[in-house]
Amino acid sequence: MLDRPSLLLDIGNSSIKYAWYTFPEEIADLRIFRTSLDSIEALLEQAANCWLCSVVNEETSLFIAALCGKAKIPFHQTRTQAVQFDISNAYAQPQNMGADRWMVILAGAALRDRGEQTNFIVIDAGTAITCDFVVANKHLGGWIAPGLSMARTAVVSQTKRVFDQGQLLDTLTLGNDTPICVAQGALAQLSGMLLQACNIMQSYCSKYELYISGGDARVLISTLAKSENNSACVNINYVENLVLIGLAKIAHQNMAKND
Numbered sequence: 001m002l003d004r005p006s007l008l009l010d011i012g013n014s015s016i017k018y019a020w021y022t023f024p025e026e027i028a029d030l031r032i033f034r035t036s037l038d039s040i041e042a043l044l045e046q047a048a049n050c051w052l053c054s055v056v057n058e059e060t061s062l063f064i065a066a067l068c069g070k071a072k073i074p075f076h077q078t079r080t081q082a083v084q085f086d087i088s089n090a091y092a093q094p095q096n097m098g099a100d101r102w103m104v105i106l107a108g109a110a111l112r113d114r115g116e117q118t119n120f121i122v123i124d125a126g127t128a129i130t131c132d133f134v135v136a137n138k139h140l141g142g143w144i145a146p147g148l149s150m151a152r153t154a155v156v157s158q159t160k161r162v163f164d165q166g167q168l169l170d171t172l173t174l175g176n177d178t179p180i181c182v183a184q185g186a187l188a189q190l191s192g193m194l195l196q197a198c199n200i201m202q203s204y205c206s207k208y209e210l211y212i213s214g215g216d217a218r219v220l221i222s223t224l225a226k227s228e229n230n231s232a233c234v235n236i237n238y239v240e241n242l243v244l245i246g247l248a249k250i251a252h253q254n255m256a257k258n259d
């Protein structure tokens with residue numbers, strides 16, 4: 001059983017992603033796959049154990065736990081902590097913070113340890129976009145906002161004459177008809193969030209790293225790269241899935257302890 005890898009599961013609001021982790025592999029080298037609830041049982045048959053990060057209902061976690069019981073393998077679910085790996089959480093009630101955000105913060109810390117910077121911003125541009133700030137091992141707080149797709153849907157659904165044709169653009173320009181104005185408006189909101197994040201971080205520290213992942217990460221990076229006024233945002237690192245890297249870090253630590 002021990003020659004089998006750990007199954008790392010990220011259950012988000014709209015999709016499920018997973019990766020295999022074999023101790024003591026490098027945690028930054030994960031290959032990411034998408035799956036569905038129906039396919040998890042088959043994955044567990046090949047796993048030594050399972051690590052879950054979920055932001056959906058408790059029933060789903062109980063379902064995965066039961067599948068692990070059936071496969072006779074250990075089940076672990078990560079929860080947001082007040083302090084973990086020397087990083088302290090700014091929430092007065094850490095349990096209120098989505099476990100995915102905490103994994104993303106721990107992933108930022110793990111990736112940062114390989115470089116020089118101790119300060120970092122982590123952004124997860126998924127269904128919702130979240131942004132969290134860590135300076136000298138202290139999480140200072142963060143933001144939650146609609147993701148690109150949700151922002152576009154929101155403005156269309158709450159107005160009469162605004163419509164969207166779903167164009168995917170990665171250059172910020174000024175729209176001259178309704179659907180382009182919608183596509184550009186959402187892009188301006190989200191890339192503006194990145195710029196504000198960098199501006200605010202500079203008031204805390206002169207050097208920091210920025211890690212960004214999620215379905216909209218690439219579009220946001222190329223939008224900023226093509227903008228003229230992006231000097232605040234430097235050192236942007238794209239990572240396919242920070243949640244799973246955070247989970248790998250915890251799985252790694254747990255196995256190192258029991259080694």
Ligand SMILES: Nc1ncnc2c1ncn2[C@@H]1O[C@H](COP(=O)(O)OP(=O)(O)OP(=O)(O)O)[C@@H](O)[C@H]1O
Pocket residue numbers: 011012013014015016125126127128147148149150213214215216
């Ligand atoms: N093929 C695609 N399908 C769905 N969303 C996509 C696709 N390509 C890019 N996106 C963008 O990705 C965003 C969703 O990101 P991602 O796939 O990381 O989220 P998710 O897995 O649904 O999020 P969560 O983890 O919160 O459930 C949407 O805002 C959308 O604009």
Ligand SMILES: CC(C)(CO)[C@@H](O)C(=O)NCCC(=O)O
Pocket residue numbers: 012013055096097098099100101126128130144
């Ligand atoms: C913000 C999301 C939806 C991002 O996936 C998730 O982290 C979540 O449900 N969070 C709970 C609220 C909070 O983090 O404060």
Ligand SMILES: [K+]
Pocket residue numbers: 012013124125126127128129
């Ligand atoms: K998300």
